[in-house]
Amino acid sequence: MSLKFLVVDDSVTMRRIVVNSLHNLGYEDIVxxxxxxxxxxxxxxxxxxxxxxxxxxxxxxxGLELIKAIRSDxxxxxxxxxMVTTRGVKEDIIEALKARVNNYVVKxxxxxxxxxxxxxxLATVAS
Amino acid sequence: MKQAINMSxxxxxLKDLKALFVYGEKLxxxxxxxxxxxKDTVPLLENINHSIADSTSKIPKASHQLNNVTSATELxxxxxxxxxDAVTKxxxxxxxxxxxxxxxxxxxxxxxxxxxxxxxxxxxxxxIYEEIKLKVTAPQEINPLYESFTxxxxxxxxxxxxxxxxxxxxxxxxxxxxxxxxxxxxLSGLISDLEINEVREFGNLSMPVPEGVTFDxxxxxxxSDQNQQNVDEIIKAQSETTTQDEIDKLFx
Numbered sequence: 001m002s003l004k005f006l007v008v009d010d011s012v013t014m015r016r017i018v019v020n021s022l023h024n025l026g027y028e029d030i031v032x033x034x035x036x037x038x039x040x041x042x043x044x045x046x047x048x049x050x051x052x053x054x055x056x057x058x059x060x061x062x063g064l065e066l067i068k069a070i071r072s073d074x075x076x077x078x079x080x081x082x083m084v085t086t087r088g089v090k091e092d093i094i095e096a097l098k099a100r101v102n103n104y105v106v107k108x109x110x111x112x113x114x115x116x117x118x119x120x121x122l123a124t125v126a127s
Numbered sequence: 128m129k130q131a132i133n134m135s136x137x138x139x140x141l142k143d144l145k146a147l148f149v150y151g152e153k154l155x156x157x158x159x160x161x162x163x164x165x166k167d168t169v170p171l172l173e174n175i176n177h178s179i180a181d182s183t184s185k186i187p188k189a190s191h192q193l194n195n196v197t198s199a200t201e202l203x204x205x206x207x208x209x210x211x212d213a214v215t216k217x218x219x220x221x222x223x224x225x226x227x228x229x230x231x232x233x234x235x236x237x238x239x240x241x242x243x244x245x246x247x248x249x250x251x252x253x254x255i256y257e258e259i260k261l262k263v264t265a266p267q268e269i270n271p272l273y274e275s276f277t278x279x280x281x282x283x284x285x286x287x288x289x290x291x292x293x294x295x296x297x298x299x300x301x302x303x304x305x306x307x308x309x310x311x312x313x314l315s316g317l318i319s320d321l322e323i324n325e326v327r328e329f330g331n332l333s334m335p336v337p338e339g340v341t342f343d344x345x346x347x348x349x350x351s352d353q354n355q356q357n358v359d360e361i362i363k364a365q366s367e368t369t370t371q372d373e374i375d376k377l378f379x
Contacts, residue, residue: 010341011294013204020212020287057298057341086295086346088354093361104362106354107346108291111284113355 003122004029004046008039008054008066009084014107018053018084021111025118036061040069043076051118056085056092067099080121084109183314190307197297204293211283218280225273229266236263292348301342 005022007030009015015032022030031049033039035058043049052070056063063083070076080102085092088106096104102124103117239260246252 009294011201011297013201013208013290014294016205016208017287017291020284024284057343059341062341086298086343088358089345090361093358094365097362097365104358106358107295108288108348108350109355110288 002029003027003051004031004049006031006033006039006042006049006052008033008036008052008058008063010034010055010058014055014084018114021109021114022053024111025115035059036063036066036069039066043070043079047075050079051121052079052081053084054081056083056087056096064096064099067096067101071100078125080125082117082121084114179314179318183311183318186307186311186314190304190311193300193304193307197300200293200296204290207290208287211286215280215283218276218283222273222276222280225269225276229269229273232263232269233266236265239263295346295348298342298344298346301340302344302346304340305342305344 005027007015007018007022009018015034019030019032029048031042031046033042036054037060039052039054040061043052052066054063054066058066061069063085067081067083070079070081081100082103082105083096083101084105084107086107087093093104102121105113105117242256246256
């Protein structure tokens with residue numbers, strides 16, 4: 001399956017780091033968004049996007065609200081979503097899981113962790 | 128008789144007056160020390176008022192400077208990322224050329240080896256063959272160079288990863304700004320209660336916090352694996368709980 005990633009983060013630096021990491025992992029098809037609302041616009045405009053990597057703390061629409069919006073739309077309900085965030089407290093992780101995030105990475109991340117989580121999600125989706 | 132009563136009354140009043148003077152004499156040092164205390168305290172209170180006013184007026188500037196630090200570090204980080212990307216691009220180019228060169232040299236070596244049977248018995252040709260053989264670059268001589276460039280590319284990528292610190296410190300600074308904003312609100316309330324006119328001279332005290340700034344107050348740059356391990360354990364525990372819940376639902 002060819003993957004097209006949507007990387008959502010309000011920090012330009014973080015977006016570039018995630019995109020560079022994806023390039024290093026061999027993924028080339030990547031689009032970006034600066035907040036949850038922009039991400040939803042891109043998702044509705046491009047149905048070839050099939051993997052979302054999102055931050056939590058963002059203006060306009062947070063990562064958590066983005067996941068809820070993705071899950072509530074029939075077209076994107078089964079979209080694989082990986083959260084990459086600084087928020088590492090138990091309550092936050094449980095809240096994200098309740099919103100049905102597929103996996104969770106805390107910043108600062110390593111490329112190994114990113115690869116591992118993407119692979120785990122893809123394996124779950126495939127099964 | 129009436130005169131005698133009046134005199135007695137007058138003496139009583141004089142007695143009272145004397146008592147009052149005696150009491151007054153005792154009271155005067157206390158009043159004096161009170162006045163002295165007030166003399167000392169009033170400038171101190173004025174000083175406190177001025178300090179509050181001064182601090183309050185400086186808070187927006189401090190907050191503005193913190194925002195500037197965030198913007199400057201983001202700009203600097205972008206510049207570093209641009210340079211790292213440029214280095215990586217160059218290194219990839221060199222890597223590609225080196226790989227092509229290694230492949231070409233390997234092919235040359237193979238072709239050269241195939242020439243060997245045809246020149247056996249010809250000492251002159253063999254001599255030239257041996258000389259040329261020494262000049263053909265062996266892949267094992269270039270491979271370390273190729274590996275060095277791969278390492279440079281990895282180091283450059285590690286610089287990129289370390290720049291995650293910018294996002295994390297930006298969130299920490301935003302948290303500090305939020306804290307400053309709370310202090311500013313409290314001080315503004317205090318000033319309003321004390322009616323410090325002086326503060327109004329400082330003009331607009333509104334905070335220059337950019338709109339839509341979101342942050343994690345607990346953000347920290349910790350490169351240990353512990354944080355991710357904690358997250359993984361929580362996810363594992365939650366998924367096990369969920370699975371059990373689902374099983375329970377099925378059998379209920």
